[in-house]
Amino acid sequence: MASSIASLSSYLRSKSSVREDQQDRVAEVTAVKRKNVLKIGGLFWILLLVVMFASGAGAVQIPAIQVVSILLSKLGLPPIAEYTTQHELVLIGIRLPRVVLGVIAGMGLSISGALMQGLFRNPLADPALIGVSSGASLGASIMIVVGSLLPGFIASSIGIFSIALSAFTVGLLVTLIVYRIATHGAQTSVATMLLAGIALNALCGAGTGALVLFADDTQLRDLTFWSLGSLGSATWHTLAIVTPFTLIALFFSPRLARSLNAMLLGEAEARHLGVDTERIKKFVIFLSALAVGSVTAVTGLIGFVGLVVPHLIRLTLGPDHRILLPGSALLGAILMVGADLLARILIQPSEIPIGILTAFGGAPFFLWLLLRGYSRANLQG
Amino acid sequence: MLELANISYHIGDKPLLKDISLKIQPGEVVAIVGANGAGKTTMMKILCGALKPQTGSASLDGKNVSQIDPDRLARRRAVLPQHSTLSFAFSSLEVVMMGRTPHRTTASEDLEIAFQAMEAAGVDHLASQSYITLSGGEQQRVHLARVLAQIWSPSEEGDRYLFLDEPTASLDLSHQHHVLRIARQVAKGGVGVLAVLHDLNLASQHADRIVVMRKGRLTAEGTPDEVMTPDIINDAFDINVMVTRHPAAACPLVVALPEEAMIDHDSIPIASASSTSQLRSPISIKIPVTPEEEAVIKEITES
Incomplete structure (x- = not known):
């Protein structure tokens, strides 16, 4: 039995002797891997810069050096420059929570997009497929329209979070229904899940539409703006709600990376490689629903990020989930913070809903990718 | 096992x-x-x-x-x-x-x-x-x-x-x-x-x-x-198939017969198979020959 490696390599040697050549190639591949890791590091630094810049920019301009100083003094370190109390109040009370929410939302949506595309083995998959977004939308609509009918003490005890809470709950509930429908015994059928997701998305959409009928003018406006998304509701309190869920997804999803790679070969093949596919599916759905549900509950619907960002990473760094997942999280955060910056400053003192910006930027870019992909594929014949 | x-x-x-x-x-x-x-x-x-x-x-x-x-x-x-x-x-x-x-x-x-x-x-x-x-x-x-x-x-x-x-x-x-x-x-x-x-x-x-x-x-x-x-x-x-020997490897060789050739496999020897009118030779076999053999073959065919 121990002779196997010997017999296989003697077979190889008889064919051609290229051992040294092989070591060169191993080194080459390792170098490419290292370069990709460096690029991920680069993305991290870009994110830091964008965060610094976005925290300073706005109606009240805070120079970067002051931003750093305020943050340093908050950490109990000596500041490197003088700053005013006004700057501190604006930065800590308004800007920073909003920028951090941008980071969290961008990471949560993008990493879920990457997870979903891996699960469905389809680069066009989107977190919305499992119904979490439309469910959240329905939940928010219910609270916006009929929330005022709630007895006063309930409304006041959950207060401003009532919409977020309702959105999060209904979003997870819809995902759970989709998952239950697609699961028979111990097996979850991804194809059934896709179809059930489409049906429930339609159902939730109809529910949301029906609520519009009963809404008054203010409520209609609220509904519309919710469905366009905004990071405007960011406070340290809302962050405290969203962050843990997204962090759970960020922390656990890299552990699924290698299994998700194998699952791209097909579920049966992944099982032959020793992957517990049912467990992976459960995890992916659970993590994405948590991240997307909590983010959407606070920000409203922000489209295209979850779809486009993983694509960008795949195009530049390849489809390996070990790189794709952290890369998507970082790039998603960069783009979200950048988009929110534009949303805040383009038509000051008013704001553009961020969903409009991500779609305006994302959709043409996506089309460009498609067209470029076609011409490339044609070149390669 | x-x-x-x-x-x-x-x-x-x-x-x-x-x-x-x-x-x-x-x-x-x-x-x-x-x-x-x-x-x-x-x-x-x-x-x-x-x-x-x-x-x-x-x-x-x-x-x-x-x-x-x-x-x-x-x-x-x-x-x-x-x-x-x-x-x-x-x-x-x-x-x-x-x-x-x-x-x-x-x-x-x-x-x-x-x-x-x-x-x-x-x-x-x-x-x-x-x-x-x-x-x-x-x-x-x-x-x-x-x-x-x-x-x-x-x-x-x-x-x-x-x-x-x-x-x-x-x-x-x-x-x-x-x-x-x-x-x-x-x-x-x-x-x-x-x-x-x-x-x-x-x-x-x-x-x-x-x-x-x-x-x-x-x-x-x-x-x-x-x-x-x-x-x-x-x-x-x-x-319907015919099983012969592989000309080079020591194993059987299976050849499908044309649909219309309803023949009894056991009774028809391979050599005579080509004599039944509908049955064309199903496979052509090239056997490598040495120059000496070639000369011999030439002699035989010419004489």
């Missing part, structure tokens, strides 16, 4: 496998042949533990396959599927590296094994190419390299097995034989190889044992010489 004992499997009322028993020893190449829908793939799935038979059991070294930890099983048993759909632009090398998923070896060890496996499968020159730009045959060979990488080195946990489900489906003639020669090399290293094959001559030339299936039953089992008989093949495939 891999063993199927009295396996029966049915979906609803439709029986797919009936009372199948089969043993595969490490070091041998076993070919499964049979008509479409005979149950070959179902049997393979049961051997993999992907399907649970209603009666009987599939066991590896006496342990029920479905009860072995999937990770552990994957370190000893690799499966090459009929076709795989991978629509993401992994490089060929990355696809082969997926074969190392169940192992806890270092990345550089994995890389070395992956390169060796790619060389064995004849796809090392494609290592950096994107998988989705490869031809069907190249993709199939990349997957072959992947499953070779999966069971490349001997496992302390026991003997290794390699299942090939129609491994030659999208390959040209030379690569079909190449794949089976690799299977032979792998078997020499102590791996039990089980291959579903459609080409009877590939099976008879490369397998130690051939298993014939028909309508969910195992109808014949034995060496190529024992199994490749007109009766057995006619029974399994509903086709």
